[in-house]
Amino acid sequence: MTAPFDLRRPEGGRIDRARAMRFVFDGAGYSGYAGDTLASALLANGVRLVARSFKYHRPRGIATAGAEEPNALVQLRGNARSEPNIRATQVELYDGLVAASQNRWPSLELDLGALNSVFAKLLPAGFYYKTFMWPPGFWHFYERLVRRMAGMGRAADASDPDRYDHRWAHCDVLVVGAGPSGLAAALAAGRAGARVILCDEQAEPGGSLLGSGATLDGAPAMQWAGAVLAELGALPDVTVLPRTTAFGYYDHNALGLVERVADHAAEPLPGQPRQRLWLVRARQVVLATGAIERPLVFRDNDRPGVMLADAARTYLGRYAVACGRRAVLFTNNDHAYDAALALHAGGVDLAAIVDLRAEPGGLRVDAARARGLRVIAGRAVTATHGRSSVTGVDIARLQEGSDLAVLDRESIACDLVLNSGGWTPSVHLFSQSGGRLRYDEATGAFLPGRAVQAVRAAGSCNGAVALKDCLKQGAAAGAAAAGDCGFAAAPPALPAAEPEPESAPMRLLWVVPSDAPVGHKGKHFVDLQNDVTAADLRLAAREGYRSVEHLKRYTTTGMGTDQGKTSNLAALAILAEATGREIPAVGTTTFRPPYTPVAMGALTGRTVGALLDPARWTPIHRWHVRAGAVFENVGQWQRARYYPQAGEDMHRALARELHAARNAVGIFDASTLGKIDVKGPDAARFLDLVYTNSWSKLGIGRCRYGFMLREDGYVFDDGVTTRLADDHFLVSTTTGNAAPVLSWLEDLLQMEWTELKVRLTSVTEEYAVVTLSGPFARRVLTELTADIDLEPKAFPFMSLSHGTVAGIAARVFRVSFTGELSYEVQVKASYGLALWNACMEAGEKYGITPYGTEAMHVLRAEKGYVIVGQETDGTVTPYDLGMGWIVNDNKPDFIGKRGLRRADLQRPDRKQLVGLRLEAGERRKLPEGAHLVADRDAVPPMPMLGHVTSSYWSVALDAPIALAMIKGGRARMGETVYAPLPDRVAAATVVEPCFWDPEGKRLHG
Amino acid sequence: MADAIPRLGALDHLGLAARATAEPGAAGVWLGERRFLAKINLRGDPQNAAFMQAAGAALDGVQPTTAPNTAVRAAAIDLLWLGPDEWLVVAAAGSEAALAARLAAAVAPHGGTVTDVTESRTTITVSGPRARDALAKGCPIDLHPRRFRPGDCAQSLLARVGVILLRADDATGPVPRFELHVLRSMADYLWRFLEDAGQEYGVAVVESEDRSQGSGIR
Amino acid sequence: MKRYSIFSLARNALSHHEDWPQAWRSPEPKPAYDVIIVGGGGHGLATAYYLAKEHGISNVAVLEKGWLGGGNTGRNTTVIRSNYLWDESAHLYEKSLQLYEGLSQDLNFNIMLSQRGVVNLAHSEHDLRELSRRVHALRLNGIDSEVLSLDEVRRLIPILDCSPAARYPVLGASVQWRGGIARHDAVAWGFARAADARGVDIIQNCEVTGILRDGGRVTGVETTRGAIRAPKVGCVVAGHASVLAAMAGLSLPIESHPLQALVSEPIKPVLHTVVMSSAVHAYISQSDKGELVMGAGIDTWNSYAQRGSLPVVAHTVGAVCELFPIFGRVRMMRSWAGIVDICPDASPIISRTPVEGLYFNCGWGTGGFKATPGSGWVFAYTIARDEPHPLNAPFALERFSTGALIDEHGAAAVAH
């Protein structure tokens, strides 16, 4: 011993000692270096206790050095950027980082939740299914207590201020993982000229080379990695993405990647996204995702200071942090000896190597012995001691045929327990790709088997152990992948790795015995995050939860934020043992995306807030905005609903707009209605097939209202269609159905009636449409046009004229949805505003008043005109609407003709459209949606006749009006029906659904 | 007569002309608008040689292509393939009425149809060294220079908006240029999306109507 | 059946929990039964349970090709409600909700029914109108439901973004307070344990490969473990109904689609009701463990693969973040898909078939979990009596011929 032992070793590692970083954990200040993770910095500062477990609130430390970390979850940052459940092992240290422990109260050291440990005996797996049932109905009370224990960290307390991006990407070869195999694969494919994306979840590529201290060609392996990266960086079609996790493998070689663009800083730079989601379509994929060391399941294996052997080596090699002063290694395999030797060389006092195997041998074991290390064979760690940090272990000899280890007991003091149960290849993505897994008896691991998609596995995720094998597999996979994309590729020359000593077989012992039966004393943890023990798993199996999925769900093993990366295999093995089956017969658990959790912000990307969905604007939109219109969303369109003037509420604004439209002239922006240009010699024949009524005899320049049905006979859409020429029609659709109608018509033409010569073009956006409606509509228009004869005889209702309006080439349709004299003026979109302005100017002396969709609704309801989607709901026929006249049953065929004949559509008691008139003097309108009954005194559940589809205050009638769909409504004219409302029962008389100008004089005037 | 009437473009409310710069400087993404380009939808049977010939003749010799997702580009006309029997003629602003009439007269006897869709869409130009990166944030098409070459066109989605996309540069320089024909009602949304997408690379508004590069419509 | 209680738990603690009995047996199939139920999900197990309990028919086998509860029972978002538009649906789902309310006691298995309220948001005038229509109908049907004003929504869900400047601002909502969530796996396990206790044989890893018929009537099924005879066979195989029907020479008006769902990492409770928004396509609740549970949309193409596309998930998460901007930094922990069998009217089929003795219960689409006990109850009735209960009579196959569909797609999209 020379200097006093400092956990941060004086040299080595890939940290930048020139750049010290201050950080805060649980309120205390510490410092680390650039290149540290939060975990390595905490360990360097001697912080052992970092978390409390989910269920028992047991003290927990850092157990791993990577994505598999089950324990060390922290609340990172604060306020609006606060993030829960972040693995300290994956947080890059930045200056000013703030983190806090979770799931404890009042503090990490003194956590009252740890009382759960006292009652642990009452809390076996699934205990909640067996309790909290008495007295009946009291679960909601118990639930409140349970919920208090729920969760780990907290959601932020304010909206996330950061931006996230999405990005589509295409490549020939996607290489996942930039360890030795991934680098070799990318090099092979990149040199061949393929478009390559190489991604790695770490800040620095290199994978295991970063911490292993391996050499290549006699030099530190990272020198080779650096050279490869430099070469890749110079290739124009190679993209290297560090800090990028491939989290999901989807169909047809699509993968989801999440790039942490700015998580290594306190906050993103201006304009920079915090994270970016990559949607990658790869022709070929090489998975070089590595392997994860597997913990041993021994008693009280969860104390802070119990750590995976390779993690400790990584902390030392990569971060120059010794995780303890005096260590015991507990292993079932040779490889962990490398870690022990490295730690020993790094100055850690290695008290003992406890090997489960009776006679370990081989070069590594010899090397350990040669260094004077104590190798204790055929023994197990049977217990650990300590509270917030481990202080020692008990070991004892394993006996053949016994579940207990009680002989040759010995206690060893230590502050670090390294353990290794072998390696679990990271086959998550391979499994998600649909590839089969095969079980390898020797290593107790599932390996990639037959691939289904264009994917190859290479390196330690493919079962390779030696560095040279990883390089070779990677290079071969990269070359083959490029070759499959049509590039002439050969595996690149590879550097020489140190020779790898032969490994002796490992000893698979899934639950390590102690001096008492499992579950009687202490806890053998399998899933550290969810506090699932070997005893829990055996209990579940005993109770009949024999499927691995039952086991997971009943015990919650593998259901934590680590998705069981360190626990799944042990759980599977314990279940297999408990049910007397082989591991492959039990199966694997399903690997589901994401590999590691993905921020919901990243999944969202930029299509949020103002960019959530396009807001579609008419060419006159800006005028409505300036006029102070209140808008409503109709599909994606934003339509002016009403135009309140100073001091007006909606009711008063509406009254003013309605009055103008009935008594003077109103102006309305109807541009959003769908317009489809139908051209071709068979256009009329086509319309005859898709509409219920007939079009062949419609004169040129004449308009007709039509219904389109679905094949089942129900109303799909409505609108006015105009014949522009013998072979040319203009179909109008409702605003919301414009796209579906066009798509449906194309479907029919392309797939069903291919012999018809008809072509469809959407011209919805080609034109702006301004509607003038009211007694003065003609006068206003007269002021604006010289070349259109507006005399009713020359220009009758339901016809079209061409000419200029306000100097603008226009098509003028004399149609009406208000019941008033009405003209729709269609001009090219860019002239829409000019037309509107001209109308406003010309109409000023006539009291022209803009009205919005709300007034439009009232006007049409007064006339009894239906709105598809309001009076209809996909279960209404034209007959139900009292519009049988629109169905030409003499036509041999039209869409919906047969559907209308079906039995249920012929029932006499179908719901039919009626009007409702309220009792004289009643000023309150019926709520839309109110249901109607025949019996005033009925009590729930009561038979209902139907419902109110539209209900308004009619300014013209100075009374409320309503439209309703009620059973047998046509036969109920004059009857009284009732609407039981929360505060009253309203009575109404069934009347014809037309309240205004039933003769249509105004319309035709 | 109509010339005296003010026309309103889909993006006029953004005041792009006033924001436009001649020198995009360090900005990675350059955005602009070309207003009122003539756009005519042409339909007809490509197997019908008479139709193809008539269309080509009416379009100053620009023959409709049967190669999917490519455009034929000439001095005054771009002719974009939209479907197996559908093309989009793009020509100089103001030429639509005459061109549509001429084209319709030529192809009607051969079963062709012509629809003027000039005002249905406006044209947003996206160029600059990071143009592809910005577009990739919303567009699933592979825009790699080898895969989407000068004169290639495609219909696809950008963010949640359907677009007709044309690579409008001639590949002589390092800076690609794309033209997006987008429905007028959604142009504001798309513009905002592109400004947002380009934010991390820097966005410059450029005067596209006078800066059209390489071949294409003046 | 040994009863579960806090006392049994304490007693077993003394013996280190080593003496708990099996929750259900794993019997070998007998050659013949009175009734075979194909499908060991929640609905099938409930059917078997109610056959035994309500109709005294306990010589019943439930055949499950995988592990019980492994289909949609274990893959849904656990929402329970009965606020359906049409009377027929409302009555059926209400029956189910009522059974749910006593289910933990009935089964002696805590299914953790949490009646925390289901809130449906309205984002447009059209939404408000539809929501009002639904609430009025429900009230007259005697089912709890009420309209919430925007202020009430704000108070109830403070983390919801109710800003009027939102692209699709929240304008109002309805709530069914008796709605909520339950622990989905526990529903299957509880029914399995209770059915088993009444003598039902639950046979896992037993796949039906054929339906045995004699003339026009069913005589049993062929399985991977041999032929099993029964005069009555009820098929309740969500995600596989068409495949089973084809074995009997029937075709169904069903398409199977992946329905994706996802959960976040567990966080401390912040969301105390179920929130659904059909306009921005999101529904979300927070489990007792703290996970946010979200349902995504269905992928539009047919699939039996229990996986879907990432953009569908991204779309849903986007909608959730739009409604709840504080969730941007919460992370998705797990996503998966179930296979939903969807009928043209989005309502189920609970029906006799043209094959005598063969019954189908299918087509629950996205609504199956909340119907579990009610579905089993009426299906047991239908099988036991060979005629539908009035509650499920409208849900017969014949409706597709007559046209009397129960169209729960709701009203067509707004179209003016």
Add this chain to the structure above:
Amino acid sequence: MLLIHCPWCGPREEVEFRCGGQGHIARPADAMDISDAEYARYLFMRTNPKGWHYERWNHVHGCRRWFNALRHTVTHEIRATYRPGEKKPPLPDGTT
């Protein structure tokens, strides 16, 4: 995330398409003469196979053409896409 080969535009991302359900369903020419049950077969009954499925797609955000596809509903493999009027390809495994 399917990659769908539009018969005209080539391989494109799923987001550009809309699935139109089962393909090759002929609209009955004699609709007025058949029973409600037979008509229901056309309207509603679907093969919905677990396996190879003939279906219709629309390249709705591309060339707007409808086309047919043969896709497996478990593996999601798309064996063929073909234009309307083109002969449907045989089932790969010769069954169902």
